[in-house]
Amino acid sequence: MSSPTIQQISECFIKPSHLSQDSKQVIPLATWDLAMLSYHYIQKGLLFKKPDAQDNFTQVFLQKLKDALSLTLAHFYPLAGRLAKKQDSHSFALFVDCVNSPGARFVHSSVDTTVSDILSPPYVPIIVQSFFDHHKAVNYDGLNMSLLTVQVTELIDGIFIGCSVNHSVSDGTSYWNFFNTLSRNFQGSGVTSQPIHDRWFPDGHGPFLSLPFTRDDQFISRYEAPILQERIFHFSVANLARIKAKTNALCKDRAVRISSLQALSAIIWRCLTRVRGLTKDQITSCCMSANNRLRLDPLLSTNYFGNCVQVLKTFTTASKLLENNLEWAALQLNQTIVQHDDKSVRESVATWLKTRHPKQLGLPDDPGNIVISSSPRFNMYGNEFGFGEPVAILCGYANKFDGKVTLYQGSEGGGSIDAAICLNPKIMSALECDEEFLDALNSSSD
Incomplete structure (x- = not known):
């Protein structure tokens, strides 16, 4: 048809x-x-x-x-x-x-x-x-x-x-x-x-x-996405509470508190690394978007209009990521985020100013890389145009590649999260059968 x-x-x-x-x-x-x-x-x-x-x-x-x-x-x-x-x-x-x-x-x-x-x-x-x-x-x-x-x-x-x-x-x-x-x-x-x-x-x-x-x-390249499948996976409030509790229970350092978002990101990172079948020594990385408005000193207003976002990259080998538990992966992400402060922001800007070269979408095409963008904290379902509450949030062709994860405010509200994941069709089929991923989706699991 x-x-x-x-x-x-x-x-x-x-x-x-x-x-x-x-x-x-x-x-x-x-x-x-x-x-x-x-x-x-x-x-x-x-x-x-x-x-x-x-x-x-x-x-x-x-x-x-x-x-x-x-x-x-x-x-x-x-x-x-x-x-x-x-x-x-x-x-x-x-x-x-x-x-x-x-x-x-x-x-x-x-x-x-x-x-x-x-x-x-x-x-x-x-x-x-x-x-x-x-x-x-x-x-x-x-x-x-x-x-x-x-x-x-x-x-x-x-x-x-x-x-x-x-x-x-x-x-x-x-x-x-x-x-x-x-x-x-x-x-x-x-x-x-x-x-x-x-x-x-x-x-x-x-x-x-x-x-x-x-x-x-x-300085300009035009990226053409490969054949991809995009599926939106829903993580309920109950799912996320269980994932967060499980991750923090495993954490030996009681001074560290892993957030729901960090725990979910760690699960997605581990599961995509597993189903991609990377070799033990292959580098895998998880890139997460960070809002620099509240990291600069002095702070920038949340109403600052323009780009004030930076990609934070956490990387390790496939074997370390998968042989350690979920808490270990979440802790790596947590440390990357905690260390991103005013000094880190300014050093990154200074490095970019040396070349002033725009980032190139899809280059290099890294099979071990995943990128998590957007934020479930944005007010999406609160928008109203005379029809009642939206029934879905959707995005277009733009900025998609194998391993792109876009996080949305969950349709049920209350802190739920919808994750739109773009993958090679073969890898998507494997993710849909991955036990750790299915467990994260199943709020009735112990």
Whole structure:
């Protein structure tokens, strides 16, 4: 059976409802922003069940969402801009031009499929990739395309609101702050906290950082994902409490407390290493995203808008990871996180400034590597657009590879976690039969 096809109904561009004096400016890209130029846009969105048929429902909803977006962009005005650059013979600097732009893109589309067609299969259907704009675009493409697109896709019995946001302008914290504000504006409750657009630079640098390149192919690569299966595994509150208690009971150092997130990450790391069949001496690594806002001294506000995230890498050999118990793996992750402080952040930035080379997605393609991104702490299911609570959180093609794990707020709330795991189909089949992984999913286990 062939996959249904998305039909685009309309598109337009939305500008901020008003421009303050601050928004009539350029915003330079900082270190963590520039490091993301070769990555894809952020693509995440929410699936809702459509209410019973109402007269002019679609037209009323779309206009209300456009109005809410315009109000939201008055505060998150970089998302209505475009990337621009200053070039000389040896280097260039990038910034966001907040004025000379048609605005954020808004797309209305439809597809002949149901909510059940999306949620019932074990693996996320490929049609979901069409629920987002900027397919396969890298952030550097923001020179010529919108930095934000809101795409509303009508299903037979549902509505999907998908946002694609340039990852050189926003990280996950900024993305969900924007989405939460869009929801509040839709409901008429307005902005509760203002985003902060002043970029952070290490002492002696900024506001414009030059990149030592003269051609795009010196720092931009375009990653094509292999054939992957993506499955969303649900870890209930009971599952996570049991996993956390078990891990801390094994921990000999009573001064250390392993969190639920660290325990779950350790299980996923161990299970993926096992089912991949690595040799004993092969290096395996677990990369976790760390929000630097609360690690810098002085602290940055949680409303800091831009990239302030860093990947922390914990590595060992496959034999050490699997021959030791779960507590040992969780403790390695815990130590990496605890040691990541102001000094560590600044040393990492200083190292990057020596080359100023953007990170390259999928390079090198390490069969022993897993990357855990996003955060179940983000407010995802609290967004409301007149349909009640979302029934699912889904993401697009962007930034996926074998071993990518994306963590979402669990649909049942209360601290539950949904983990979207992307794997080679053969490895996915092995993970689905792994005893340790199945035990972690089974809250009735002793």
